[in-house]
Amino acid sequence: xxxxxxxxxxxxxxxxxxxxxxxxxxxxxxxxxxxxxxxxxxxxxxxxxxxxxxxxxxxxxxxxxxxxxxxxxxxxxxxxxxxxxxxxxxxxxxxxxxxxxxxxxxxxxxxxxxxxxxxxxxxxxxxxxxxxxxxxxxxxxxxxxxxxxxxxxxxxxxxxxxxxxxxxxxxxxxxxxxxxxxxxxxxxxxxxxxxxxxxxxxxxxxxxxxxxxxxxxxxxxxxxxxxxxxxxxxxxxxxxxxxxxxxxxxxxxxxxxxxxxxxxxxxxxxx
Amino acid sequence: xxxxxxxxxxxxxxxxxxxxxxxxxxxxxxxxxxxxxxxxxxxxxxxxxxxxxxxxxxxxxxxxxxxxxxxxxxxxxxxxxxxxxxxxxxxxxxxxxxxxxxxxxxxxxxxxxxxxxxxxxxxxxxxxxxxxxxxxxxxxxxxxxxxxxxxxxxxxxxxxxxxxxxxxxxxxxxxxxxxxxxxxxxxxxxxxxxxxxxxxxxxxxxxxxxxxxxxxxxxxxxxxxxxxxxxxxxxxxxxxxxxxxxxxxxx
Numbered sequence: 147x148x149x150x151x152x153x154x155x156x157x158x159x160x161x162x163x164x165x166x167x168x169x170x171x172x173x174x175x176x177x178x179x180x181x182x183x184x185x186x187x188x189x190x191x192x193x194x195x196x197x198x199x200x201x202x203x204x205x206x207x208x209x210x211x212x213x214x215x216x217x218x219x220x221x222x223x224x225x226x227x228x229x230x231x232x233x234x235x236x237x238x239x240x241x242x243x244x245x246x247x248x249x250x251x252x253x254x255x256x257x258x259x260x261x262x263x264x265x266x267x268x269x270x271x272x273x274x275x276x277x278x279x280x281x282x283x284x285x286x287x288x289x290x291x292x293x294x295x296x297x298x299x300x301x302x303x304x305x306x307x308x309x310x311x312x313x314x315x316x317x318x319x320x321x322x323x324x325x326x327x328x329x330x331x332x333x334x335x336x337x338x339x340x341x342x343x344x345x346x347x348x349x350x351x352x353x354x355x356x357x358x359x360x361x362x363x364x365x366x367x368x369x370x371x372x373x374x375x376x377x378x379x380x381x382x383x384x385x386x387x388x389x390x391x392x393x394x395x396x397x398x399x400x401x402x403x404x405x406x407x408x409x410x411x412x413x414x415x416x417x
Numbered sequence: 418x419x420x421x422x423x424x425x426x427x428x429x430x431x432x433x434x435x436x437x438x439x440x441x442x443x444x445x446x447x448x449x450x451x452x453x454x455x456x457x458x459x460x461x462x463x464x465x466x467x468x469x470x471x472x473x474x475x476x477x478x479x480x481x482x483x484x485x486x487x488x489x490x491x492x493x494x495x496x497x498x499x500x501x502x503x504x505x506x507x508x509x510x511x512x513x514x515x516x517x518x519x520x521x522x523x524x525x526x527x528x529x530x531x532x533x534x535x536x537x538x539x540x541x542x543x544x545x546x547x548x549x550x551x552x553x554x555x556x557x558x559x560x561x562x563x564x565x566x567x568x569x570x571x572x573x574x575x576x577x578x579x580x581x582x583x584x585x586x587x588x589x590x591x592x593x594x595x596x597x598x599x600x601x602x603x604x605x606x607x608x609x610x611x612x613x614x615x616x617x618x619x620x621x622x623x624x625x626x627x628x629x630x631x632x633x634x635x636x637x638x639x640x641x642x643x644x645x646x647x648x649x650x651x652x653x654x655x656x657x658x659x660x661x662x663x664x665x666x667x668x
Binding site: 214215216245249252253255256257259261263264265266267276277280281308309310311312325326329 | 528530531533534536537538539540541542544548549552630631632633
């Protein structure tokens with residue numbers, strides 16, 4: 147998997163920090179005539195927490211969905227940990243990759259959805275163990291032990307034998323976080339994970355995520371409207387407008403003293 | 418009608434009807450799932466072929482197909498199907514076509530978000546089907562499958578015309594000997610109704626189990642006995658099985 151290095155300038159530094167983990171190279175995505183992402187270029191280093199902000203329709207969620215291969219780019223390439231995500235090199239040319247290649251690269255990425263998307267036909271514990279057992283081939287006992295540890299971390303030890311419908315939204319979202327982490331992803335995508343929650347349940351979920359951000363070296367790509375949370379956990383903030391990054395920088399800079407007028411407008415509208 | 422006629426014709430007839438129903442239903446269920454799943458394939462050729470099966474067998478008369486299997490097939494291939502298996506084959510393949518639409522529809526009704534969650538965890542398409550989509554679609558399939566099973570039961574009367582000695586065949590035979598058309602056909606109607614009712618009760622149990630298996634409350638009782646059960650249940654507020662939760666219940 148690590149054999150092909152798609153970009154000449156891709157660094158091969160061994161340090162976990164600073165190595166380029168995700169790269170979008172001239173990625174364009176259209177829905178019909180509407181251009182959602184326009185020749186987008188950006189990269190994320192390993193271990194960094196990057197928050198994507200911007201008005202709705204600016205393409206933030208599309209970026210996460212492209213990374214999760216729920217969508218395919220119309221032009222350009224996405225690289226994850228040195229491998230093309232949806233392309234393969236064949237005879238010196240880039241061709242769309244087969245399902246198997248995509249699945250292998252995708253294993254490095256986990257996602258938590260706005261609507262949790264737990265499997266209602268499985269109890270909480272099995273929601274977390276199912277993929278490690280059947281996708282990673284982990285032993286059932288090992289997977290269950292790990293799932294219990296993760297569920298303890300998100301504070302749901304006493305709910306392992308319930309069905310998702312028996313839990314509150316906040317509890318379901320914490321199960322979804324444990325489920326994503328059980329696959330040991332290098333990158334965790336968080337897609338407006340608190341937007342569907344009742345206000346009093348938001349804090350519990352954000353606390354869990356803060357904890358993960360501060361205690362693990364997992365790379366995070368976050369789309370959120372919780373600006374305090376973004377300020378807390380982000381190393382970098384990218385401001386999107388009309389399919390392009392118009393401004394990026396550390397949260398103190400973006401939130402306190404943005405260069406771009408559009409950023410200032412956006413922040414004053416939501417803060 | 419005497420006990421002798423009942424014992425030597427009607428009882429074996431009931432047993433034959435039950436057998437034909439069970440075998441055809443098993444075949445129809447297998448066809449339903451295979452064709453129904455194939456019709457959701459991402460490959461157009463698979464969708465086309467399974468769709469063609471569906472259209473052909475939905476549009477074919479089960480009776481004529483049965484005649485074809487029983488009378489035309491021996492001429493074409495030189496071997497003869499046992500009458501009961503010709504009947505089972507015709508009914509199973511025809512009702513399987515209807516059933517495939519139930520499976521396809523129920524799969525299409527599973528939220529796309531479930532598919533996405535499956536992709537995000539790198540499940541293969543087969544794993545998603547088997548572990549996520551089919552188990553969730555299953556409770557939705559049970560009520561329409563119940564309808565089809567009853568249709569199939571009543572459809573088994575067709576096998577009497579290729580000389581399979583089912584209940585209809587026995588009733589006709591008894592009518593010829595005794596000339597008591599009214600009581601015999603009335604009794605026959607009642608017997609089909611009783612068997613259909615048994616199927617419905619069994620499917621209600623299946624449905625309750627299916628719903629509990631995805632954390633939903635069991636469906637409210639309907640039908641004759643279901644209505645009775647429900648009233649006794651509302652009198653007693655402490656109900657619900659240990660496994661089934663209240664939908665959307667927040668804790």
